[in-house]
Amino acid sequence: MSSGEVSALGIDVGSTTFKLVAVDTQGSMLWHILEPSQPRLEEQARRVLQEASAKAGRELDEGSIVATGYGRNLVPAGRRVTEITCHARGVFAATGHGGTLVDIGGQDSKVIVIGSDGRVTNFVMNDKCAAGTGRFLEVAATRLELDLDELGRVALESEEEVSISSTCTVFAESEIVSQIARGHPIEQIVRGLVRSLTRRVAALARSAGISEPVMLSGGVARNPAVREFLAQELGRPVELPEHPQLMGAYGAALLAQAEK
Amino acid sequence: MNPFGFLRYHLNVNLLGKSFLRLDRMRLSRRMRRTGFWRDEHLSPPLLTSPRLKELISSHYLKGRYANGHCPVAWVTSGGPVEFLVALGYYVLYPENHGAVCGIRRSAEDLCILAEGHGYSRDICSYARTDFGAMLGGKTPVGRLPRPDLLLCCSNICQTVLLWYRVLAHHFKVPLILVETPFLYRDALPHQVEYVKHQLEAGVEQAERVAGRTLAPSALDRVARLSKEASLSWAEIMACGKQRPAPITAFDEFIHMAPIVEMRGEQFTVDYYRAMLAELSGRIERGVGALANEKKRILWDNLPIWYRMRRLSRLLAERGVAMVASTYTNAWGELAEMMDSSRPLESAARVYLHPILNRGTGHKLETIKTMAKEYQADGIILHSDRSCKPYSVGQMDQREKLAGEMGLPALLLEADHNDPRVYSDEQAENRLEAFMEVLGV
Secondary structure, three states, X not given: OOOOXXXXXXXXXXXXXXXXXXXXXXXOEEEEEEEXXXXXXXXXXXXXXXXHHHHHOOOOOHHHEEEEOOOHHHOOOOEEOOHHHHHHHHHHHHHOOOEEEEEEOOOOEEXXXXXXXXXXXXXXXXXXXXXXXXXXXXXXXXXXXXXXXXXHHHHHOOXXXXXXXXXXXXXXXXXXXXXXXXXOOHHHHHHHHHHHXXXXXXXXXXXXXXXXXXXXXXXXXXXXXXXXXXXXXXXXXXXXXXXXXXXXXXXXXXXXXXXX | OOHHHHHHXXXXXXXXXXXXXXXXXXXXXXXXXXXXXXXXXXEOOOOOOHHHHHHHHHHHHHHHHXXXXXOOEEEEOOOXXXXXXXXXXXXXXXXXXXXXXXXXXXXXXXXXXXHHHOOOOOOOXXXXXXXXXXXXXXXXXXXXXXXXXXXXXXXXXXXXXXXXXXXXXXXXXXXXXXXXXOOEOOOOOHHHHHHHHHHHHHHHHHHHHHHOOOOOHHHHHHHHHHHHHHHHHHHHHHHHHHOOOOOOOHHHHHHHOHHXXXXXXXXXXXXXXXXHHHHHHHXXXXXXXXXXXXXEEEEEXXXXXXXXXXXXXXXXXXXXXXXXXXXXXXXXXXXXXXXXXXXXXXXXXXXXXXXXXXXXXXXXXXXXHHHHHHXXXXXXXXXXXXXXXXXXXXXXXXXXXXXXXXXXXXXXXXXXXXXXXXXXXXXXXXXXXXXXXXXXX
């Protein structure tokens, strides 16, 4: 990220995290703010925008802001765009090419096929079931008394894995308890959990029709095991942009910048 | 027929009901003609024929309310060969249409819950559960449904109806005519037509016994002819959607389709659709679209989401997206040419074998491709309907082929046609907004 004059802001109000990205007139990412989403989103948005104005050294009007994510209608913005379009725009700008973007967020996962011109050609979403989303790993981490960020490292520490047969987040939790009771090492259980998640996401990706290369974004992309296992399930490498969790907000900022 | 039933029917339907409904229609028509009646900036005013539709539907359910004791009553499936029943003087009730009315008027959920309380699973079609709820004494917006003397079930729309109508037969203790239509992978073979025709002949005999009268060939010819005329007009009405801007959307068609489904074979249905067609022709001449500003055109596959029609229609209209046609409403017009009133039973056997749901998924894909070209569609919404599996099966492959081979953006929208408990506004509208962004509006 460079330091320059802020031209536009993108806000991505996800179900789990609140992201704000500032870009300059060239569309380069200058800085960002990332924090957990709070129940009082309007208040949070006001506070974060004050913080952003202070950082930018000037007040930014609504015309310079595009909002995305599930809470997009609750924050001040000149325009509101879905996360599908914003993620595609952000990833296309960050990587310089189209392909299939797998985005695993806190409470949904989506697969977006991006054409060579950066436009969305197809998308599929899973927002009906917590399995296949970040929430699945959050529940597992809590049950295993692990920090969420540790899950990826722990999963990669073992060569063997325990099969987690339940496809439901709620029932997987009781399956974890029974696997612990059977004496299986935690690393193998975590590996099995990540495998279960990536299998579901890979099936979603295949239903959208994969076009090369495959890319990964969203908060869950920070987990190195997810990237590795997804590559195994899809039989092709998975590319990671520099800031996978910020792609929605970055895309929103680029759309705001383009409208100026 | 008993004298008391006869008097009660004519007093309530022909004397009081008819006058009241006519006055109500005239009042509505006057209101629609007043300046300032319509202020929506995205949608054009409703068709001026709409008050006539309200009169037709209200009159249909009013006749039903007083039918017992006046004429024989049959409950039939939406794809049922109904012409011989109409010719025999039956009052015909369509539980699926009644289900749609309950869906629009937001009473389907309570009826479904009532049925579930009696042990009917939530996995059963929500039309069936709505009907069971009404059968078990639940409140319906139409007041009261007549008790059936006869049931007619045709398997050309799904397999659920076979069990659904057995439940009705058991509950009401009335005879059930079952017309089994072999599934078609290509056009019907002569022996398949013959097989269905034999069943229709047996059905006529049974319906005659229940009604206590004989089917007059001239009456059947007349009903079959009117049925064909109404279907041809309906097909012409839908073809108006090919114009730019489209003078009618599939949302309008979902509402205006009621007579072609439940009042086929009646002169007033033919008259109504002719009047509607004349109004649409006028709109086309004047370049008036159903949307104030049509930017993109899309198709719809499957049943509508009855309880969210207004909201979805507005959401699309605000972005200038006109839903110009649907495979669902098309189903009641596409077979019109196949009807031959000079050979009513054989023709009925052929026609009722060919609905889109009685044919392979490849046929549906081809229908969509043809419609996409004819209606110059920019995209399609495939409603994956939890309650209608035969309609929804194959949609994932159809979406892939439409998007891949035709480059037609296709959205799979998960919902249920009558049970709002499995529908999420936030998630569905997020998908729709993303889809409209893909369309570039």
